[in-house]
Amino acid sequence: MDPISALGIASSVITFIDFAAKLISTTKVIFHSKEGASTDDLALTKIYTKLQDLSACLASSAYPQQPFSSPQSLEDVSGLQELSAVCEQDCQEIVNALQAIKIHDNDGRLWGSMKTAFKSKLGRSKITAIESRLERTQRVMSLHISSILSNQISQLSKKIESMSSSGRGVGPASIIESMSQDLANLKLESESINIAKQQSIFSAGQAKLFVDLLKDLANAEKRFEADGIISSLNYTCRPVRHDIIPQAHMNTFQWAFEKSSLSDWLCSSNGIFWVSGKAGSGKSTFMKFLAGHFQTRELLTRWAGGKFLVTAAHYFWSTGTDMQKSQQGLLRSLLFDIFRSYPDCIPIVCPSRWATAKIGNFSSSWAPWTTDELSKTLRALTTIEDEQISFCFYIDGLDEYEGDHIELCSRPWPVFEASFGSETLKKLYVHDLTRGDIKRFAKHQLRTHPRWAVNPAEISENEKCGLIEQVAERAEGVFLWAFLVTRSLREGLSNDDTVVDMWRRLQSLPSDLERLFKHMLDSVDDIYRPKMAGALQVAIHAFEPLPVEIYWHLEKEFEEQNYAICCAVRAPETAERERQREQIRRRINAQTKGLLETRKDRVEFLHRTVRDFLRTAEMSDYLNGKLSTNFNAFNSIAKSYLALLKTASYTHGYLPQITRQGPGRNWGVFIASLNQALLYAAEAFKTTAPTLRDTAEILDGYEIFVAEIVESSHLAIDSALECCDPRLLFREEVVKHQLAPYIQIKVQEEPEYFSVFQDSPLFAALTPMTTSTDYFFVFEDSPLSAALKPMTASGANSILSPNTLKILLEHFDDLNVISPRASDPHLRSPWVSFMYECSNSNQLFNSALKQGIFNLLLFHGADPDACIGNYTAFCTFLAALFENPVESFETACSALDAFLRARPSLGIVPGENIDLRTKGPAGGSVNDGPQNERAIKSTLDKIISGIQWKEKLFDVKEHEVHYKFLEKFIIYALGELEDPTPLASAMRNSSVPPRACSRLLRLIGSESHDHVASKKRRYASNGETDEESIGECQSEDLEITGQPPKRQKAADWYYRYLMDRYFHRREC
Incomplete structure (x- = not known):
């Protein structure tokens, strides 16, 4: 029962006690008075109705339908219910006495018969006993209320502390402040009643106040919880x-x-x-x-x-x-x-x-x-x-x-x-339906131009109306066409065009929207066309609208080919920066004829149709024909980002622009911007071969620049980086990206390329990059505030690079090697660090499943029994698999196969009574009898509870999930255990549903030989299985030698592998 309901019972009891006490006091007056009580005190109808209502309320309070909320409140709530039942009996006794009173007066008031009736039905001794019980009940009730309030205040204090430290800005901050204030008021009111000295007791009004305060707290808590879920649906670019x-x-x-x-x-x-x-x-x-x-x-x-x-x-x-x-x-x-x-x-x-x-x-x-x-x-x-x-x-x-x-x-x-x-x-x-709307729009656009009404004799009203009618007619309902045409006509008015000129201008513009775009681009001056084509190509290939400063540096690149690499590290003054922004806005508008425009310091297409038109094969050839043959839009963006970083202001603020939290764990405004630039460089490597060397030179320029600012005092840097090789910071970020071609080039040129790393490069390669500044302090007068104000989802980018990892794994075999500098137990080795990140980031976990990262690392020797806190890596994988939403069951099955191929221990028992560091992750070997049974049972419970949660959340049918996960584990265990008895015992004692349990017990028990043998014969004959095909991992066309070929049924392959090993062990 929740505390509000419990205090509701208390309020009903106290209300009855107050009313009954007044009634008894009145009856005493009757017993000792010859005149009787006043008519105002003895309105029988009101008394009887009130007592009936109280009796019904007490009866419902004594038998609540709600379960108890916690063992701690059981005693108090039970006490309240008992007191409510006693008061209900007393109330009913008084009601029965009143029912026996016959009223003969028309006004329904009690006179002489009241004294006789109460004496005969209750008597002086019963009334005294009831009064005594009421006093005792009120005192005990106050003690229960105090206990309930004390427990609730303690629980609410912990809840508010948890909400405050949740680390998430959810909903209005005033919710927690309001809850804290309400809790303080509740505490103050409860402490004001000094029960020990019995100076006062809780009144019905106070009980109601407590209920109201708890309701306010409950409502605020509900709002906070709802706001958290609502906030999880929001995303930065939603509006x-x-x-x-x-x-x-x-x-x-x-x-x-x-x-x-x-x-x-x-x-x-x-x-x-x-x-x-x-x-x-x-x-x-x-x-x-x-x-x-x-x-x-x-x-x-x-x-x-x-x-x-x-x-x-x-x-x-x-x-x-x-x-x-x-x-x-x-x-x-x-x-x-x-x-x-x-x-x-x-x-x-x-x-x-x-x-x-x-x-x-x-x-x-x-x-x-x-x-x-x-x-x-x-x-x-x-x-x-x-x-x-x-x-x-x-x-x-x-x-x-x-x-x-x-x-x-x-x-x-x-x-x-x-x-x-x-x-x-x-x-x-x-x-x-918009012809009239377009006519009104065109009329407004032209009539608001100051030259429209300057010379009425030159352009008559009829001619003006005819021009407007022609715009509406030729637009054919396309507002964008009308907008572009009226803009052209306004330009003509600014040039003092005559009416003939304006008609000619209108007639020269194509009626088709795409032909109009082409007409506009053809009208660009020849000297602007390379820059026009470059700006449009950059806008087409940008992941999102780019900051206007990028286009400033892009134009500089047209004037000086190596501008970004050679430009000095110098931040312009605020006035100069604003002048640059205004200049590039005007130039973009002139060079693209308004097809690109600036909105909130970002450059965007005028309309989606412009981008669609420019992405056609014809227009792509048109734009490329006006550019040099080695132009690459991704390279141009990467170079412009380099110039942007060199000219950014880092001199403000109290937080470092680079913070280091461990090997490869670099954060801050500068790192986020660097990673955005490297994403474009990675795209450049996917394009034509002639630009690969150019991209490599750009990245070399980044390394020189980053090393320079690390060595200098130009950038606020965490002290942890000061003793490192200045090239380390850049190289740690490079290995996080899909820049495998660049890394191969560098390793060939410089065999000791990775020697600058203090720890294994795998630490960095398995750490998600940060690409936004939501969590960092950015000053508005810095160009980074515009360049990094995220339009995409905030936080770390979870996409890892399997091909880069593959290169590193060829050079390093230290996935499980503990770093001597690792102070955090979660970051002891690259594999442990990666699994810890996966356990805390569902986005990273799903990305790793999709890209086949678990398969790759386990193939290269990652230890499934490595300790992640009190659990093994295999247990951590299961927890992430079942406690968070998984995007693909197929990739999850593939990763589970990879773990089982690595032969993890069967148990996932936490280290409460077992030192995992000395006795192994399962608390013993796989044949340690009861200890092993306990370990296996914990694994089964983890799997089945996760399956049940998945079914509830995703409506996945039982056999689809149980077959994929439970049976995989059971068959693996059969291959590992010499005696399947502990497995069968654990199965019987686990939370596996009976239907699935009986089927799996048949596999484990006496029928297992026939069951498994039939599977083996079926596999040997046609290779078929009842399982669905396992989708291939989307991992940059990654292939792992010795793994199942693509589109082969991975579960089929794995079953045959396990069955062969199982029967081989039996035969031996």
Whole structure:
């Protein structure tokens, strides 16, 4: 029972005691008074009704349906229930006495009969006994309340401390402050009652105050837990696309709320309404307008009736980050909006996360979401019972989604037409409805130019109207075309064009949008065309919109080929930097004719259609024809980043720009920027061979620069780096990237390339890189504040480089070697450090599964029994596998096979009573009898509890998971144990469901020979298995000698391997 319910019982009891005490006091007056009590004191109807209500309340309190919350509160709650039952009996006795009183007065008031009735039904002695019990009950009740409050205050103090130290900025900071204040008030009120001296006791009012304070604390705690889960759905770039979509022009799109199929659908219909339109017709602007307009809300409210209305939106963006153009981004955006509007549904649709939050396990409740979990959570919203909720979702840009287009605003592609276009009344084409809007827009754009009305005699009103009509007519509903054309006409007005000139200008512009783009690029002056082509190619190949300073340095590179490598390390003054920014903004606009524009110090395409057009084969050849043959956009970006780092200001702030927390564990603003640059260098190595040497020279320039600033005092550096080789910092970051070609070049040129490392380079190669500055202090006047303000997800980039690891593993065999400088036990060896990181980062764990990192490391000798805290590496892998969402069961099976091939110990018993460092990770050998049985049972329990959690979360059928994980472990154990008895005993005593247990016991027991032999015969005959195919690891085409070939059924191969070994041992 929760403390609020317990105090609710106490409040009911105290309320009864107070009322009964007053009633008894009145009866004493009756016994000792000849006149009786006053009519005001003895309104019988009121007394009787009040006592009946109290009796019912006490009866319900005595038999609660809720379970006890903890053993500590059992005694207090049981005591409260007993006191409630006693008071209920006393209350009923008084009620029965009042029922016997016959009222003959019309006004229902008690006079002389009251004295006689109470004497006959209760008597003086019973009344005295009841009064005595009430006094004793009140004292005992106060003690129970004090105990409950003391326990609750202690628990809440720990909970608030846990919330404060959770290390995550979730929700408003005022929640914890409010809870702390409420807890202080609760503590103050409870301490004000001095029970020991019996100077006072708890009153009903005080009990109610305690209940109210606890309710406030419970509500605040619930808000914090909900905000944590909501925050886990958010991502840095979520609002970016919405924010940059232009606002609708004044008085446009009003037709949406007039009598139309859309307005009818909004207020009365269900299902999907498809908004389509030509490229550039203003679909995204329309969706933003519609989603935010008050009239839309009014129509939807009418549709929802009395139900609670929840709206959510997502705007796909093909030129944005992966999250902005993926299904996961869509699902996270929708759930974020839904939970923010209606947080009460969170415990219902994601019970596992809510349960972990309730026990204070915030790291699990805030863990990254997988697409499967997101999909299941969204589907669960449709199964909420007894909830009056209506949902409306706005989804813009389905044609910008990267994935299978199976499912609302998009271009009129055939796949969307087939899926959504069959119902005429549930679709519209924006370009068919915006002619009037474009006319108003063109009229406003031209009439607001100061030259439009200067010489009325030269341009008549009819000619002006004709020009505007022609713009609206030729636009054919495409707002972007109208925008570009009116901009050109305004330029003509600025040049004092005559009406004839303006008509000629208009007629010279192609009506087709793509031909208009080409026309604009052809109009660029010849001297600007190489820079124009370079800027556009850089924008096309950028992972996300780049800071404007990159384009400043890019232009310098056109003027001086080795500018970035040769430029001095010098930060310009603030005024000079602002002048540079303004200059490059104007130059970009002139050189690209406005097809690139600057928004919030980042350079972006005017519209998605521009990028799509420039990425065609024809335009790619067009742009490349204006550039030198050795131009590489990725190289240019990498060089521009080098110049940016050299000219950045690092002289402000109190935190070092580089902090070192161990071998390869470098953090800070500078490191994040360096890694962003190296990502582009890695992409350059994937392109044509002639640029490989150029890329290598750029990286050499980075090393020289980084070594220089490490040696100088130009950069605030953690003291741990001061005694290192100045080249170490750069080389530690290089091995984290997919720069295997560069490392091969350097090793050939310099065989002692890795000698600068104090510890194994594998430490660095297995440590995730940091690519954002969310956790670091960045000053606004530094160019890094613009360059590093992340548009992508924050924190460490979990992508490792298998090919780089393969090179290192060929040179180093020290995966398990403990570093003499390792003070942190979690960072003792490269393998231990990597497993520790995986246990704390679901993103890294899933990435390692997908890339086959576990398979690679275990193949090269990683120890599955290495100690990670109190557990083995194998146990840590199982914990990460089951305690966090896994993106692919197939890759998980493959990694599990790799671990089992490495022959881990069978147990995962923590070191509470066993010193793992001396007795082995399982607390003994595999045949140590009871100790081994305990170890095996702990493994089985870990596997089965994880399987059950997965089934609950992902709706995975029992046989699909049990066969993949449980049977793999059982067959492995059969191959390791000479006597399978401990395994069978552990199976019987484990939490394995009976159905699965009986099947596995048959495998272990007397029937195991036939069962296994039949499998072996089947494998030998056709190599088939009941398991699904195991997908290949996506690891840069990595191949490991001795492993199963690609697309071969890995489980089949593994079973044959185990069966052969199993029977070989039996025969021997």
